[in-house]
Amino acid sequence: MYLLDSNIFITAKNRHYGFEFVPAFWDWLDNGHAAGVLCSTSKVRQELLAGQDELTRWANGRSPLFLSPDQAMLPSLRLLTQWATSASFTQAAVATFLASADFELIAYAHAHQHTVVTHEQPSPLAKKRILIPDACDAMGVPWMDPFSMLKQTRARFVLGVSA
Numbered sequence: 001m002y003l004l005d006s007n008i009f010i011t012a013k014n015r016h017y018g019f020e021f022v023p024a025f026w027d028w029l030d031n032g033h034a035a036g037v038l039c040s041t042s043k044v045r046q047e048l049l050a051g052q053d054e055l056t057r058w059a060n061g062r063s064p065l066f067l068s069p070d071q072a073m074l075p076s077l078r079l080l081t082q083w084a085t086s087a088s089f090t091q092a093a094v095a096t097f098l099a100s101a102d103f104e105l106i107a108y109a110h111a112h113q114h115t116v117v118t119h120e121q122p123s124p125l126a127k128k129r130i131l132i133p134d135a136c137d138a139m140g141v142p143w144m145d146p147f148s149m150l151k152q153t154r155a156r157f158v159l160g161v162s163a
Contacts, residue, residue, distance in 0.1 A: 043101035
């Protein structure tokens with residue numbers, strides 16, 4: 001299963017798949033979730049609900065797409081915390097990471113053997129910020145960009161007749 005980072009939703013809305021010109025993308029997300037292909041986490045949903053826009057309204061009506069933490073995550077949360085605190089990141093970077101949706105996202109993916117989907121790119125020498133790909137790599141969690149996910153799932157957004 002694909003586990004989507006908040007930047008997937010935000011970037012889609014702001015750039016490639018705006019609600020007004022690529023509604024098929026948003027339908028595809030709904031259908032993908034219904035088919036058990038993709039989901040996200042409750043902390044990602046909280047980030048999306050912090051806005052006051054169309055994405056907020058969209059996320060508000062789709063709480064089942066955003067999964068809550070569970071008992072299976074506890075060992076993964078501990079391992080991820082150990083990695084973050086023992087690596088050479090600044091204290092501020094670790095504190096920010098441990099309070100973030102990224103932390104929950106990666107732990108959930110690790111516990112449930114999901115693939116994280118993000119626009120972030122690795123930067124293994126970074127010290128001031130813990131990036132999703134670097135944390136995923138450290139935990140053995142697969143990750144990819146959204147375009148790779150769309151290719152793997154054979155997503156198609158076909159033009160129709162405009163209203």
